Amino acid sequence: MSIQRLRTEARYSEINIHQGAVYLAGQLADDYSGDIVQQTRETLANIDAMLAEAGSDKTRLLSVTIYLKDMERDYAGLNQVWDAWVSKGTAPGRICVEARMYKPEVLVEMMVVAAV
Numbered sequence: 001m002s003i004q005r006l007r008t009e010a011r012y013s014e015i016n017i018h019q020g021a022v023y024l025a026g027q028l029a030d031d032y033s034g035d036i037v038q039q040t041r042e043t044l045a046n047i048d049a050m051l052a053e054a055g056s057d058k059t060r061l062l063s064v065t066i067y068l069k070d071m072e073r074d075y076a077g078l079n080q081v082w083d084a085w086v087s088k089g090t091a092p093g094r095i096c097v098e099a100r101m102y103k104p105e106v107l108v109e110m111m112v113v114a115a116v
Helices: 036-053 070-085
Strands: 002-009 015-016 021-027 059-070 093-098 108-115
Touching: 015 036, 021 036, 036 070, 036 108, 059 070, 070 093
Parallel strands: 059 093
Antiparallel strands: 002 015, 015 021, 021 108, 059 108
16 A cells, blocks of 8 residues: 655655545644634644645544643634634544643644545
8 A cells, every 4th residue: 555745854744645544744833923813723724735735625634633732721712713614514533632832932733634
């Protein structure tokens, strides 16, 4: 079984496609200076673009792992944007955990698995 890897760098590939599923590396906002709403919007826009490049879209999401820097402060803002983004009837399996981020300005990161 072949694995297709897109946007490959030394340490990781941004997109991996295998057996009808697409796996995205952790996705972040492009601009870390904004609040959770702005960072969530940008992160989801990046996910949309990556899924399109892989031949999929958000209606084919299987699971999403969400990492938040501060669950208490940012969970409501995340969900506000998330709820508007997810297409009705296509919500994936999801987990949201609090985590230390690789840069202090990063508020949210998401890993995605979707069907192609």
